[in-house]
Amino acid sequence: MPITTAFETKIEHISILDDKGNFDEKLGKGLIPDADLVKLYEAMVACRHLDEVAFRLQRSGRMGTYPQNMGQEATSLGAAYVLRKDDWLVTCYRENCGLFWRGVPKEAILLHWMGDERGNAMPRPHFATPIAVPLGTQMLHAAGLTLAAKYRGLDRIACTFFGDGASSEGDFHEACNFASTLEIPVVFVLQNNFWAISTPSTRNSAAPTFAQRGLSYGMPCLQVDGNDLFATVYATKLASEYTRKTNKPYFIEMVTYRLGDHTTADDAKRYREQAEVDMWKGRDPIMRIKNFMIARKLWDETKEAALLERVAVENSEAVARAENIATPHHDEFFDAMYEVLPADLVIQRDTMHTHSLGQDPSQLPAEARERAAQMSAAAANHH
Amino acid sequence: MPITTAFETKIEHISILDDKGNFDEKLGKGLIPDADLVKLYEAMVACRHLDEVAFRLQRSGRMGTYPQNMGQEATSLGAAYVLRKDDWLVTCYRENCGLFWRGVPKEAILLHWMGDERGNAMPRPHFATPIAVPLGTQMLHAAGLTLAAKYRGLDRIACTFFGDGASSEGDFHEACNFASTLEIPVVFVLQNNFWAISTPSTRNSAAPTFAQRGLSYGMPCLQVDGNDLFATVYATKLASEYTRKTNKPYFIEMVTYRLGDHTTADDAKRYREQAEVDMWKGRDPIMRIKNFMIARKLWDETKEAALLERVAVENSEAVARAENIATPHHDEFFDAMYEVLPADLVIQRDTMHTHSLGQDPSQLPAEARERAAQMSAAAANHH
């Protein structure tokens, strides 16, 4: 047979609660208990509110560049909800909602964007790694973390998040390939929000789906409506069960949309149409759950008002905690370099405000030392 | 519809002349005119013979590490045969047969492995790039070369070769993705020879085929018997026509086998079974064509003997040309650095045998210069 079939496949798209309020009972029933749904909704509202707070902080000069999560709350939240608390959650920078669900303190994230490493040092009680700035690199860490757990005989998987843009980096390919060939249980979640700063997703893939990025590695692949919390929960459940059982990775594309600018340093109006944004506003993941809960009598406007009040208080407390942290001392960025600081770094640290680099005063000839001291004193008076 | 199909595909495997001598007339008829077939066969035999010559050169200390091509002659040859002479052929290091077909002088390849850059400077009359040592990197150059041609309005595609191992590198992913998103006409040919040194191909991909590596990018994908010259010709034809017409890339996996050691520095017995090698010897691409030609009365043992004689002469002439090249002068590795050599490099070049680095003798105090000259003279006498 000269022409035979070497490979054949099909990738499914899953949607459970769509933007018109249609709910697929078959897939969705019992997926999220009512009480949990309320909590998940509250978490999304709180996350969205913090986005606005952060935006204002940045605009008033109290924070540096900040990337809003707005519109994408359901993706990481769905995953964090499904994962066990000791599964690794290895994220990029637009997964606040999942991280907060995990228990990462809000001030940790705020501090990071306030340019303070101490944010990353704050308790990550539930196996969440710090925000990854160099795109596409963290998925390899997810594989390594999980491989270490597997080596230690622990029943632990990882779920790692990255963007449509980040999936163009070579490290993405290497991470997927390592996980599949070395049989490491990692759920890869590609958040396709249609943009990488100003670059449309069609510039980062010419394929009809991003889900098929996983076919290269023989992974099961799935595409879901990422603005549908039910679908993200469903997909992560399917994937995490598969990967936990088989020790093999799984690939999910969550289709979502970045409602805000790329970061506070960006102006999305330069490159995308308002009509597109408006259309996606109609597919908002939060609104969808709200309407669903209202229809099921799980929610009403009184509860909503109370929630907003509570969230405002909580978030401003988080901001206060982030802002009230003591001013860092320069010793910190030296001391964090190595477990035991090399002698040369000790000198650099201890003399940075008093001496020139490489100029150990004990090396100066006596009279020069004298002169230098005088000049320093004079200069101090002078300035 | 909660579950819909997001993507669906099928990859075909093509074989025309199989290892049992079965020939698919439908696909194969007229594909390669008889006269061409004879020439292609002769090229494979010559390439195989040069492998043996090179092996002996290495063993007798006349050449450094050398990677034999043995068993893989039909892959690159099929492509080189199909491509136009001004299409780029961007290879790795196991595509001698295609390069020679293109007109790259044999001594160019020999010189490369004799540790001499002048091999890479030899005429590449037909758009062939030099051997690429860092794996997985050259496919991006193929895309760039072709994009430059497209920019200049030229009707030119590229065909780039790389191994199953190399396809694990991040640059592989980036090259495929750039070619597909930027619409650059490149035919990607993955030579799956089942091994990357001692690493079996299952360690470089967990997927059932390597062909599906191309699905990630929305490329058409094809798997062919890479030991079947008819199939490699067929596939390259299909692919090059497609890519030339559409400006879009195409992905081919050619399944073949490395019959020799990885290189002369390797001992494949350490990691693979003789039985496997023997099985693949039965699928030899050269033997297949020979039997086919004999059956069709295109070839006989008299012709074979004459060919072997001719090849032996040609190849030893190529070796002679490679070995008779003048000993290089050290100026060469300086002069090749920049179009205009920076002053500091001129000094390094001109004083490397007479002065210490960074020691411009004019800088020495007069008496020291004197003393240095004396000491140099003394030292010269002494040693």
Add this chain to the structure above:
Amino acid sequence: MANLNLVQAINLALIQEMEKNDGIVLLGEDIGVNGGVFRVTEGLQKRFGNARVFDTPLAESGIIGLSIGMAMGGLHPVPEIQFDGFLGPAYDQLVSHAARMRSRTRGAYTVPMTVRVPVGGGIHAPELHSESPEAIYAHTPGLKVVMPSSPYDAKGLLVACLREPDPVIFFEPKRIYRAIREEVPEDEYTLPLGKARVVCEGTELTIVSWGASVVQCMQAIEKSERSIELIDLRTIYPFDVDAVAESVSKTGRCVIVHEAPLTCGFGAEISARIMERCFLQLEAPVQRVAGFDTTMPYYKMELEYLPDAPRVSRAIEDCLAY
């Protein structure tokens, strides 16, 4: 003559050279419609079309690897790497190919390309947006490394790079992208690579610096009552050792200022060369004012890390007191 900042001067240089040489092609992340995150390529896609100014997928190795192929194919690509910290993924293509192609093929293939990279700290940016990797590439034979410190220099140097037959990394000190304006001729001019600029003359001490640090050096010099000569290297590799040696032979003292970490920063090379060339004229050890041997801290502490005028002043005093 127009009063331009660095961003505008670079933009102008690109426009003028692109008008002249249709082999110049710009590529990178977000450089098209968006004009780059610093707006350096603003308006260029509109002006020159999508084939000459285009956005790439988000992959730096891909950007440089593609550019290498384009250069081998006869163009002069101008890839932009969005931030210094993201040169990392492109390191291998730069070092294993761009730097070697000419030497590897004894000139049969060359890689004329200008890699544009915003560089350095001081703009309150997130992690990996404030690095100074110039020494890494200066240690890579086959590349040239350029870093202007003013709009005038930026235009003249960039035009020179765009006419270079060999690969150049053109570092743009982002801290002074918009901080300095000066008169920049509309007319064509180039500044030769490998030639330093004497910013101000002096007799007692030489300062050698480049990029945004030149500004801190000028501040320190203004505050000082001593006669100080300031040399702006402009090109890091090949560097103008003659200009430095001549100056230090005259002054006998030298302070080098750069943002990159001290150890094995380019200051080390300059210091070693000064010793080799001016040993008998040196009256004090060469001083280095540099970033510390730590990771560049997040922005709350970046000003503690970066060399500033007071630190330069202290080094001047220490060196003069020696």
Add this chain to the structure above:
Amino acid sequence: MANLNLVQAINLALIQEMEKNDGIVLLGEDIGVNGGVFRVTEGLQKRFGNARVFDTPLAESGIIGLSIGMAMGGLHPVPEIQFDGFLGPAYDQLVSHAARMRSRTRGAYTVPMTVRVPVGGGIHAPELHSESPEAIYAHTPGLKVVMPSSPYDAKGLLVACLREPDPVIFFEPKRIYRAIREEVPEDEYTLPLGKARVVCEGTELTIVSWGASVVQCMQAIEKSERSIELIDLRTIYPFDVDAVAESVSKTGRCVIVHEAPLTCGFGAEISARIMERCFLQLEAPVQRVAGFDTTMPYYKMELEYLPDAPRVSRAIEDCLAY
């Protein structure tokens, strides 16, 4: 006590530490059944099983990225990069993550790992198999960089690395993998990182070197009639500036020898430090004997490129004549 070459000493160190610490896991290209292309990991997969010694896909960034995750997850991975030239693709993971994770998280996550890399020229290998990139990583705060020059040192230093809480690049000079044998204790010992070794004492001139070049230095010293002190750095970062300064303060003269290109090689840093520390004791400028500022040539000319004993001798003479 056994008479071992460098390959055997490293193999022994790995075995002994792996027996003690089950967190040590080896990974890389062809390190399993094949024992690595230099056979350094020969027999280890058989001995410790496929989970502790395993082959990876062919991707260096993946190898290092995976190792970083493993280290963050509590293991001490020992990735092998097959040749120096193939560290390139792993550069970004090393510089952007391995070197920064502790600092970025203020110690919440650390990356204890030992990256093994055969280094340097002299074995007639193809392109990109003979590089010396130590200065690149010495310029990267957060990493440590080690390079032994003998079997005894290799074992002691490697054991120290395997107990380090921070990432180390352990460069193995492939030219002397099998060229030197010496007595190596079976018993456990470590050599402290950051401490140099005085190979031989002398009073007239100090040579500072590391890796395979130490052998060329010894040859030059044997041929010389002068009293020369040889310091083998052993650790490139943090480097033992005290040992160097002490020696040069005594001898007043110094020659530095390394294979990497001159410009911004680690010799530059040493030279700069010597000036800072021993200015008043120096009787001649510090000399550097190094690779030239060219690409490492293919092997026909590699011996022209690499510093050899005659070049070292000439530098000794020049320096002493000054």
